Amino acid sequence: MKVGFIQCAIISAVFAIAGYIVFSSASVEASLPVTVAVSLLLSGIVTPWLASFLSSSSPASVKTQTASKATEETATLYVGNLPYKANEDAVKDYFKDFINVQSVRLMKDRRTGKRKGYGFIEVVTEDVDSAILELNDKVFLERTLKVRAAREKGDAE
Secondary structure, three states, rough: OOOOHHHHHHHHHHHHHHHHHHOOOOOHHHHHHHHHHHHHHHHHHHHHHHHHOOOOOOOOOEEEEEHHHOEEEEEEEEEOOOOOOOOHHHHHHHOOOOEEEEEEEEEEOOOOOOOOEEEEEEEOOOHHHHHHHOOOOEEEEEEEEEEEEEEOOOOOO
């Protein structure tokens, strides 16, 4: 799990302000209401955000969606041999005719910014194997796609 710089800065700033308010008060009696107010603020705003942030899982895993989509499972599919000229919207439009697409990520070369010809599609499905059978070897913009279940980073074949 990675916590971004901005999230760390926000949490640090909130705790720094809370500590300054509490410890800069002249008397203990005056700091008690401030301490209670700050702890209520932190439990009401920061805690739910932090809990939802920490509970997120990796994109390649099968997971259960939140309240409105509690019964739908998602899976991430690897799609290879994509046309280099295809963008995320074109890929999503093509695949939505076959399966319920949640998101599309096409990989790019870090140095040149050009697409690498493969990507990952997060889909809603109960049967990943039948989705792969249906989508593998489909022709998209004159290229035969290769579709399989995505693996976690570092998984050996």
